[in-house]
Amino acid sequence: MHPVEICKDVYWVGVVDWDCRDFHGYMTAPTGTTYNAFLIKDEKVALFDSVKAGHGSEMLCRLAHVVKPEEVDYLIVNHVEMDHSGALPELVARTKPEKIFTSPMGERALRAHFDCADWPIEVVKTGSTVSLGKRTLQFLETRMLHWPDNMATFIPEDGVLISSDAFGQNWATSERFADEVNRSLLGKQLDRYFANIVLPFSPIAQKTIETIETMGLDVRFVCPDHGLMFRTPEDVAWVIERYKELAAQKQKKKAVLVFDTMWHSTERMAHAIASGLMEQGLTVKLMNLHMFDHSDVMEEVWDAAAVFVGSATHNNGMLPKVADMLTYMKGLKPKGKIGGAFGSYGWSGEAAKDIAAWLTDMGMEMPVAPVRLLYVPTHEQLAACTEMGRTIGKLVADKLG
Amino acid sequence: MDKYECSICGYVYDPAAGDPDNNVAPGTKFEDVAEDWVCPVCGAPKSEFNKV
Ligand SMILES: Cc1cc2nc3c(=O)[nH]c(=O)nc-3n(C[C@H](O)[C@H](O)[C@H](O)COP(=O)(O)O)c2cc1C
Ligand SMILES: [Fe+2]
Numbered sequence: 394m395h396p397v398e399i400c401k402d403v404y405w406v407g408v409v410d411w412d413c414r415d416f417h418g419y420m421t422a423p424t425g426t427t428y429n430a431f432l433i434k435d436e437k438v439a440l441f442d443s444v445k446a447g448h449g450s451e452m453l454c455r456l457a458h459v460v461k462p463e464e465v466d467y468l469i470v471n472h473v474e475m476d477h478s479g480a481l482p483e484l485v486a487r488t489k490p491e492k493i494f495t496s497p498m499g500e501r502a503l504r505a506h507f508d509c510a511d512w513p514i515e516v517v518k519t520g521s522t523v524s525l526g527k528r529t530l531q532f533l534e535t536r537m538l539h540w541p542d543n544m545a546t547f548i549p550e551d552g553v554l555i556s557s558d559a560f561g562q563n564w565a566t567s568e569r570f571a572d573e574v575n576r577s578l579l580g581k582q583l584d585r586y587f588a589n590i591v592l593p594f595s596p597i598a599q600k601t602i603e604t605i606e607t608m609g610l611d612v613r614f615v616c617p618d619h620g621l622m623f624r625t626p627e628d629v630a631w632v633i634e635r636y637k638e639l640a641a642q643k644q645k646k647k648a649v650l651v652f653d654t655m656w657h658s659t660e661r662m663a664h665a666i667a668s669g670l671m672e673q674g675l676t677v678k679l680m681n682l683h684m685f686d687h688s689d690v691m692e693e694v695w696d697a698a699a700v701f702v703g704s705a706t707h708n709n710g711m712l713p714k715v716a717d718m719l720t721y722m723k724g725l726k727p728k729g730k731i732g733g734a735f736g737s738y739g740w741s742g743e744a745a746k747d748i749a750a751w752l753t754d755m756g757m758e759m760p761v762a763p764v765r766l767l768y769v770p771t772h773e774q775l776a777a778c779t780e781m782g783r784t785i786g787k788l789v790a791d792k793l794g
Numbered sequence: 795m796d797k798y799e800c801s802i803c804g805y806v807y808d809p810a811a812g813d814p815d816n817n818v819a820p821g822t823k824f825e826d827v828a829e830d831w832v833c834p835v836c837g838a839p840k841s842e843f844n845k846v
């Protein structure tokens with residue numbers, strides 16, 4: 394694939410990782426991903442971000458269609474996480490840059506990742522500018538969106554916002570721009586990325602968007618480090634609006650039921666709760682943890698109003714996939730949910746109570762006590778599960794209208 | 795009462811507001827916040843905070 398020109402003399406020179414399924418070890422990426430990198434040819438040649446180790450030579454080959462590697466003057470490191478820095482030592486060696494610009498936290502992180510004492514690192518902060526000749530680079534630190542070192546770079550002359558992981562999506566495609574792909578598939582990947590990576594930093598995402606709006610930046614291109622880029626006024630407005638909804642964790646009349654089960658009793662409870670929720674007009678997602686992993690679940694949880702977690706009791710506790718799910722969900726700090734816990738058991742029955750304690754600890758409102766039942770559900774017990782769904786479904790319907 | 799800023803993420807501890815979500819009552823001086831309290835945004839320890 395050749396470099397792709399975004400606007401005059403501004404190129405995409407990243408890499409498409411069609412094979413990626415395991416994204417950094419904590420989430421799955423069913424549709425692959427890309428590591429986007431950008432090159433600007435001006436009086437000074439600037440290269441933004443890098444790619445994951447193992448993809449450096451492909452990136453170098455791509456940018457060599459525009460400039461010789463040794464013609465690169467400046468490297469800009471907007472984020473030190475290794476999907477955007479793994480190939481950096483190779484790039485530094487091949488381009489021999491005059492300067493490497495990064496944020497204060499970026500410098501700290503670079504030194505903790507690489508043997509970079511002899512790299513020409515220059516620290517830039519929010520408000521710092523660097524001239525390339527005709528163009529200016531304006532830096533905007535976006536600390537904790539999603540690492541302390543994250544930074545965005547804005548090029549006012551072209552209206553290009555290089556946004557690092559913000560606005561990213563894991564999606565390997567031959568197309569590079571949002572207007573060339575199916576919108577709802579794109580939205581799904583944007584949501585999935587946010588829900589699994591950016592969610593705990595929602596308030597910071599909201600503040601960053603406000604900052605961009607109050608600074609009155611004329612953003613004409615949004616170029617994230619993963620997935621498709623946005624180049625039409627409609628698409629730029631669309632992605633910013635969608636991020637506002639994501640950051641506000643705007644809820645739908647929707648409930649997620651996530652569970653694990655050995656002999657299907659807990660599963661039958663989940664289905665009974667779901668029927669009560671559906672009676673109240675809610676959209677329901679039933680997610681058996683043997684079919685869905687924790688990142689699939691978070692993609693549904695972020696905009697759900699209610700989250701039910703169920704487990705059979707196993708060796709005096711919850712099943713391990715449920716413990717995995719709760720640990721993962723707690724770290725992502727979903728806000729404003731109603732919670733519910735349920736589970737079948739044989740003698741001691743700890744699981745549902747333990748789950749309820751976790752959900753309470755996450756700040757969920759728990760209007761109904763955990764529903765537990767001995768071994769295989771009776772018709773009456775399933776009716777009690779349905780009643781739980783109805784009660785919480787009604788609360789959600791009243792809240793969201 | 796002085797405000798303190800987290801050097802990692804930029805969160806500002808305002809003693810007037812405290813951090814009620816994490817059991818720090820409004821009106822608590824930074825010096826009096828528990829030593830095991832961490833930045834509510836990024837989890838950095840108290841030692842990463844500087845007076846602003
Ligand atoms: C999504 C994500 C979240 C992280 N959250 C934290 C965190 O809250 N606190 C922290 O000290 N480090 C955090 N880190 C940084 C990792 O702990 C760090 O990169 C570490 O070196 C990874 O070790 P490993 O190579 O064994 O995976 C996070 C990393 C990622 C990718
Ligand atoms: Fe990242």
Ligand SMILES: [Fe+2]
Binds near residue numbers: 477
């Ligand atoms: Fe990334």
Ligand SMILES: [Fe+2]
Binds near residue numbers: 801802838
């Ligand atoms: Fe912090």
